[in-house]
Amino acid sequence: MNRKVRVRFAPSPTGALHIGGVRTALYNYLFARKQGGDMILRIEDTDSNRFVPGAEEYIIESLSWLGIKFDEGVSFGGKYGPYRQSERKDIYRQYVDELLKNDLAYIAFDKPEELEAKRTEINNFQYDASTRMSMKNSLTLPAEEVKQKIANGEVYVVRMKIMPNEEIKVNDLIRGEVIINSSILDDKVLWKSADGLPTYHLANIVDDHLMEVTHVIRGEEWLPSAPLHVLLYRAFGWLDTMPQFAHLPLLLKPEGNGKLSKRDGDRLGFPVFPLEWHDPKTGDVSSGYRESGYFPEAVINFLALLGWNPGTEQEIFSMEELIQLFSLDRVSKSGAKFDYEKGKWFNHQYLVEKSNQELAGLFNVILKEKGITTSEAKLEQIVSTVKERVSFVKELWNETSFFFIAPESYDEKAVQKRWKEDTSAQLTELTGILNNITDFSPAEKLEETVKNWINEKGYNIGAVMNPLRLSLVGELKGPHVFDIVAILGKEESIKRIQKAIETIKI
């Protein structure tokens, strides 16, 4: 049977979307596009306790910022809806009832405290074929009593009835065949008494089936429960259309061990969320890639290569290229440590490729906050002289502030080293030279004139250029000195040189 490829990204709205989740979404998207299939957004909000307002909107906005598009789902529409699991309760109920009717699941009345007691009493207690006959459930209680309890409004869960000692095969597109024995599985709760909603496992299988999902691409943390999912497909008789599984390796902490978490970001000073997140419960604010100044293309490029590569030596990929090249069999099997430094490098690569116009527009936002206004043309000029030196737009300020604010003081060490006895005289002479030049651009012409003067006078070129830079910038750094003079213009350049001559005493 040749079905149209359909994948889903199915986060639960319990907070900000983690960067690992973003990568899962990305791989789903790349796979879907490559295969000409559909990409679905399904919200798995079957845990009413952990629901966080705003999380769903956050997820949608994040993926939209990154350019990961959906064909169907919450806020996108489609004919397989509703796409929010909390709105599908009645659908799930039919399917649990079917399982119950076919004796593939059963009703259990054991209270959470009772189970807790069992677990402390018996080491490694598991609710399964070996123990269920000693518990309070529809398998052990007379049918009459079960009916009575339900009629009395006693709450219950529905548990999957798992046959022991059976080899269950899960075919994983990344890892190959994974076999586990059904005896290690417990009789998983399919329907919760606490909030009257299905658990992930049930809702997931029902939805993937009903939504005709062909490939389940998700994090490796799901691999241990994949056999249970296979069992559910079998219980419903859906084995022939069961999706193919691909379990992605995890994103790990940059240092030490374990899964990358929100706290690592706080500790090591980098974002783990795509967008800034304001936790409505705690009031905490977590930084985001967008607010930190990352370009979405850079984040995508960086993430795509964390766990996948096309086998070539290319490092920079557009979304289109990624789509063309992506394949699940080139996804690596082991977890990837999150290397923030490389993320910065990617951003630098993308920043350098941006037009001066675009960067000037972005930078202008920062300048406005500082109360600085300049012409667009001048800003583009300024940006062009420094863009290769930075990784982020916000770093532009450090590199260019002297263009807008004349130096108030001069780097002492530099003064000591470069400001000699005859410096003042030479710079005074230079102001005269500059004053005679009518056109300050191009910078090359300016440079030629000044250098000719230096040569004619027989001055040491470094003895003039370094103090000149010091006068204009305040320290010995920055772009080509004649680019600075050209951008500053005649009046401002001369003013700064004169001020330096007055201020610096040796």
Place this chain on the structure above:
RNA sequence: GGUCCAUUCGUCUAUCGGUUAGGACGCCAGGUUUUCAUCCUGGAAAGAGGAGUUCGAUUCUCCUAUGGACUACCA
């Protein structure tokens, strides 16, 4: 503890039995820039350990070690 998954430079990775084990980030050195940064060139840097299979193993198998995930009426 149990189950499963994994294991090549510090990090991300290439290699699908025969390679001087390649690339990128980071690091170091040199060059360019009479500044700083960029940039260019070069360098250091890896097959967890042990058995086997084979003419030959980084590559296949097993064991050990290490790491990770899971082990809830969370997803």
